[in-house]
Amino acid sequence: xxEHSLEHLVSLVPIFAKLDADELxxxxxxxxxxxxxxxxxxxxxxxxxxxxxxxxxxxxxxxxLTESGHEQVIRxxxxxxxxxxxxxxxGGTADHYAVTLEESEICSLHRDDMRDYLSRSPSVAYKMLxxxxxxxxxxxxxxxxxxxxxxxxxxxxxxxxxAQESKSNRVTLPISKKDVASYLGMKPETFSRxxxxxxxxxxxxxxxxxxxxxxxxxxxxxx
Amino acid sequence: xxEHSLEHLVSLVPIFAKLDADELxxxxxxxxxxxxxxxxxxxxxxxxxxxxxxxxxxxxxxxxLTESGHEQVIRxxxxxxxxxxxxxxxGGTADHYAVTLEESEICSLHRDDMRDYLSRSPSVAYKMLxxxxxxxxxxxxxxxxxxxxxxxxxxxxxxxxxAQESKSNRVTLPISKKDVASYLGMKPETFSRxxxxxxxxxxxxxxxxxxxxxxxxxxxxxx
DNA sequence: CGCTAGATTGAAACGAGTCAATTACGGTGG
DNA sequence: CCACCGTAATTGACTCGTTTCAATCTAGCG
Numbered sequence: 001x002x003e004h005s006l007e008h009l010v011s012l013v014p015i016f017a018k019l020d021a022d023e024l025x026x027x028x029x030x031x032x033x034x035x036x037x038x039x040x041x042x043x044x045x046x047x048x049x050x051x052x053x054x055x056x057x058x059x060x061x062x063x064x065l066t067e068s069g070h071e072q073v074i075r076x077x078x079x080x081x082x083x084x085x086x087x088x089x090x091g092g093t094a095d096h097y098a099v100t101l102e103e104s105e106i107c108s109l110h111r112d113d114m115r116d117y118l119s120r121s122p123s124v125a126y127k128m129l130x131x132x133x134x135x136x137x138x139x140x141x142x143x144x145x146x147x148x149x150x151x152x153x154x155x156x157x158x159x160x161x162x163a164q165e166s167k168s169n170r171v172t173l174p175i176s177k178k179d180v181a182s183y184l185g186m187k188p189e190t191f192s193r194x195x196x197x198x199x200x201x202x203x204x205x206x207x208x209x210x211x212x213x214x215x216x217x218x219x220x221x222x223x
Numbered sequence: 224x225x226e227h228s229l230e231h232l233v234s235l236v237p238i239f240a241k242l243d244a245d246e247l248x249x250x251x252x253x254x255x256x257x258x259x260x261x262x263x264x265x266x267x268x269x270x271x272x273x274x275x276x277x278x279x280x281x282x283x284x285x286x287x288l289t290e291s292g293h294e295q296v297i298r299x300x301x302x303x304x305x306x307x308x309x310x311x312x313x314g315g316t317a318d319h320y321a322v323t324l325e326e327s328e329i330c331s332l333h334r335d336d337m338r339d340y341l342s343r344s345p346s347v348a349y350k351m352l353x354x355x356x357x358x359x360x361x362x363x364x365x366x367x368x369x370x371x372x373x374x375x376x377x378x379x380x381x382x383x384x385x386a387q388e389s390k391s392n393r394v395t396l397p398i399s400k401k402d403v404a405s406y407l408g409m410k411p412e413t414f415s416r417x418x419x420x421x422x423x424x425x426x427x428x429x430x431x432x433x434x435x436x437x438x439x440x441x442x443x444x445x446x
Numbered sequence: 447c448g449c450t451a452g453a454t455t456g457a458a459a460c461g462a463g464t465c466a467a468t469t470a471c472g473g474t475g476g
Numbered sequence: 477c478c479a480c481c482g483t484a485a486t487t488g489a490c491t492c493g494t495t496t497c498a499a500t501c502t503a504g505c506g
Contacts, residue, residue, distance in 0.1 A: 067368075193486085196486080
């Protein structure tokens, strides 16, 4: 790994996007890139993970265990996203799990270094604020959706969001149906039944385990 | 309102706590303090609220309307908390409602000024990051609790949290039971029934509309 | 002191969860 | 490259908790 390519990688990370050349170079020297195999747990509840992790490729699933022991998927992070910020912002140990969904290249930055950049470079802090604010907003939407809408509606909204993001009527679930179900706050059986009902009504067609064709977007939006 | 008292007020706000005397003075000149009567809507969904609002006294309820039109209480903010950050971090208009629960003194700071402090004073950005990170964490806990635990358990957890915060077995609901129910992701009827069941089992005693005595904390924690 | 929104209680309906039994993938190793 | 294995997905029947609807009752603010 050469300095140059590392700097380039760092410059692609949203929270470091506004740094000047000198700053980029410095961040690059502190960063430890690593390739993690599919299914590796980056950290878990109770761990004292001292790193801010930045995803350069791949996907990471963030989940949490409820008191009664059920897994709740919180979000899926992709290229450019970071994780692990809670541990050094709030102190203490992690209260959630982070697992790679496929082979992923991830850069780790020690919390001491990160604190340093945060106090010296306002743009980094500002970008992080933007991201956390956005995450908070979407988690709040998620919360009110889970309590206020019934399962069928949550499934429909989710599919429409996927379609919008991919700008296509053919969508691919980013995670297993079991995990999507958890993310949407329902059991896998319920998710499966809702999809089956939509397919029965010719609103969607399931292709393979992850693919879904949206045949009738208008009807889907009325669910 | 004299400069001095305003500066003092500002120095009490967590996110400005680390500013030096000069900076405090400057923030104080930009801040507009105002007393809001009980029940006033500070802003609502669709509003372009250009201010970061900081609570000096009183309580503010933050809620959201689900697509199907039900109110979902997101959180209650008290002295030292701020609100309105989403509008200038993410841009666009608010997607939630903020209403005072009682007469409250609130300082407003224009988003342009706030951006200015954020880019010049890393400690302010850092404090905000800490707060947002904490909020995100508790919203995530809330989310997994709503999907993973049954209503009785959520009620018990909530009462124990209140007791812990007040360091006492006599707690007072910060909001109406209807709003607590919404916050806990259930209907008012369900909340009422769960409380009645706890009272029936001599675990708590209800006194008035807002007061609850916890008679048997141990049994409560086993719910 | 009266009005109105909030709170309580009952009965009934329904949606989602649970349990259980197959079936279908997908990743691994031969 | 294919067969195998384990996990994920599907489907059915049943249970149960929460919601819904409705009828009071109550407390607090004006």
